[in-house]
Amino acid sequence: MIRKHGPHFFVAMLAISLLGSLAHASDSDFQQGIKALGSNDFAAAMHYLEAAVADDPDNVRYANEYRKAAIKSKDFDRSLKFFEKLTNDHPNSANLHLNYGFAYVDKIPVAGSITQVILANNALTQFSKAVEDKPNWINLYTRGVSYLFWPKVFNRAPNGVADLEQALKVQKSEPRQSYHAKTYIALGDAYWKTDHLDKARAAWQEGLKLFPDKAELKTRLAQQGDDLKNTIEANFDPNKRVDTDLRDLWASSQK
Numbered sequence: 001m002i003r004k005h006g007p008h009f010f011v012a013m014l015a016i017s018l019l020g021s022l023a024h025a026s027d028s029d030f031q032q033g034i035k036a037l038g039s040n041d042f043a044a045a046m047h048y049l050e051a052a053v054a055d056d057p058d059n060v061r062y063a064n065e066y067r068k069a070a071i072k073s074k075d076f077d078r079s080l081k082f083f084e085k086l087t088n089d090h091p092n093s094a095n096l097h098l099n100y101g102f103a104y105v106d107k108i109p110v111a112g113s114i115t116q117v118i119l120a121n122n123a124l125t126q127f128s129k130a131v132e133d134k135p136n137w138i139n140l141y142t143r144g145v146s147y148l149f150w151p152k153v154f155n156r157a158p159n160g161v162a163d164l165e166q167a168l169k170v171q172k173s174e175p176r177q178s179y180h181a182k183t184y185i186a187l188g189d190a191y192w193k194t195d196h197l198d199k200a201r202a203a204w205q206e207g208l209k210l211f212p213d214k215a216e217l218k219t220r221l222a223q224q225g226d227d228l229k230n231t232i233e234a235n236f237d238p239n240k241r242v243d244t245d246l247r248d249l250w251a252s253s254q255k
Contacts (some may be wrong), residue, residue: 026055030062033069042073050082057090063099064246067106071241078108087126094134101126102244105146109241116238120149122185131163137174137183138249140167145186148193149236157193164190179248181211189218189232 049066056062070079083100084149090096096193104123108116142162150156164187171180184207191200200220208217223231
């Protein structure tokens with residue numbers, strides 16, 4: 001007996017076929033981009049990686065590797081323009097807003113002091129949109145840490161405390177990951193910046209119990225006074241490149 005299919009069946013099959021082709025195309029573009037990047041062909045790498053991100057805007061790995069290519073090629077403005085367009089096209093993509101914010105952060109070390117403030121503020125705007133769209137660990141953690149880079153006169157460290165406390169709650173409800181140690185480090189730093197040293201040490205101690213090999217936690221707990229101050233403030237120097245590589249996230253998702 002031959003079963004007849006209605007028009008909705010064929011529409012569904014066509015949609016599945018198109019989605020499969022799109023996924024294949026984006027992966028092919030990504031692989032081409034990585035290959036070009038390996039041979040320092042930055043023009044080709046940026047072209048193919050942009051195509052991959054545009055086809056799959058919520059792919060953490062694609063957007064992350066594209067930004068890394070922008071850093072290597074020092075083409076920060078191209079990266080910013082690209083993410084500006086994509087976030088306009090996909091205003092509810094938390095992944096795009098997150099990487100758009102990081103694209104601003106990536107440019108900060110090569111900018112002048114006044115421009116650095118503008119870039120930092122633009123980054124914070126994008127991080128906030130990412131939190132609004134999806135208040136998950138990475139978005140809360142990222143915005144929380146970004147508040148800690150601001151001078152004390154702006155009084156943004158308390159906002160950092162709030163975000164990082166929420167990030168800690170989120171990660172405690174999820175399987176433990178190695179990158180969760182960063183929350184204890186940053187939260188302790190945030191407490192220190194808001195003059196709550198007892199809370200800072202408690203956060204670092206709790207983190208060390210869970211991540212006993214984390215050198216940053218050991219160092220902070222072993223220091224006091226100016227030594228501790230210098231250790232913490234060294235992490236928030238706008239002239240030093242921040243590690244914005246999200247490799248741990250997509251690597252974890254493939255386990």
